[in-house]
Ligand SMILES: CC1=C(CCC(=O)O)c2cc3nc(cc4[nH]c(cc5[nH]c(cc1n2)c(C)c5CCC(=O)O)c(CCC(=O)O)c4C)C(CCC(=O)O)=C3C
């Protein structure tokens with residue numbers, strides 16, 4: 012089977028996550044290799060994963076998305092940081108005779124971490140496999156009607172779960188993974204694209220849910236050394252600020268992610284929920300797009316679009332990282 016664009020396979024590319032306690036540290040080492048994440052932060056994050064039995068939900072969420080897809084092509088799946096590794100998948104694709112695959116990446120926005128790094132992962136996997144298929148990354152979909160409709164539906168459901176007495180005044184608090192300020196500055200073809208795209212998506216979702224309702228965009232899951240500036244405010248600090256302003260309730264909308272993986276269930280459902288509880292604020296959280304039917308059909312729609320132009324080589328450049336000091 013070959014699609015109208017000549018694709019003979021679909022490749023789902025994701026982050027990957029541990030599936031048992033012994034996977035956690037090797038997975039984390041893969042994530043942070045060469046990235047200057049302090050050891051204390053790593054051990055903290057290890058505890059989050061171990062608290063969930065050493066299992067990240069993300070791999071099963073990829074399987075569920077793949078099972079829900081309705082495409083006339085063979086579907087493959089490869090990850091950046093854990094099994095099934097992209098390189099093994101690309102080798103399998105080659106053995107199966109795949110010649111030109113479309114890649115659907117489970118990250119909707121432009122930035123080094125959410126776009127360029129996946130392109131580099133794909134390039135590295137292809138370089139390791141002689142005769143590897145051509146792999147075309149599908150376009151960014153942060154503003155696609157399918158993604159927006161799924162998030163709007165889930166946001167409405169989360170609003171409905173708030174006590175009726177505080178629903179009217181509830182703030183929509185959109186969240187995304189924080190990134191270093193320097194990475195945010197250089198995101199996209201002309202810089203600033205990560206934030207600008209997130210704001211656009213938040214605006215589109217709000218317009219469908221309740222035009223005119225107040226919303227904010229804040230950040231979660233900050234990593235990296237403390238002296239490096241990352242996007243702020245953090246979601247928990249923001250809840251404190253809203254509370255101080257007299258806002259009685261909020262709906263968290265993790266617009267920056269496409270499934271309810273560990274960053275969502277730990278940083279929002281555990282940490283942010285505890286902050287709201289302490290403040291006496293009513294808080295619910297919208298599900299991510301996951302396997303919402305409109306998000307699933309979006310993948311088919313992207314496959315049918317004309318082949319996207321590749322990102323310019325200067326788009327979303329890799330951060331310049333200071334060399335690690337000895338002993339770090
Ligand atoms: C923009 C962005 C996305 C969204 C786009 C996308 O989805 O790709 C994302 C997603 C995710 N991030 C994830 C997990 C982690 N991210 C880390 C660290 C980092 N993330 C960063 C950025 C992003 N990350 C950055 C700049 C770092 C610092 C290190 C570096 O410069 O690369 C660390 C290290 C420990 C720590 O948190 O310090 C972990 C464990 C998981 C898996 C969750 C699960 O297992 O269910 C997912 C989906």
Ligand SMILES: [Fe+2]
Pocket residue numbers: 188
């Ligand atoms: Fe991350």
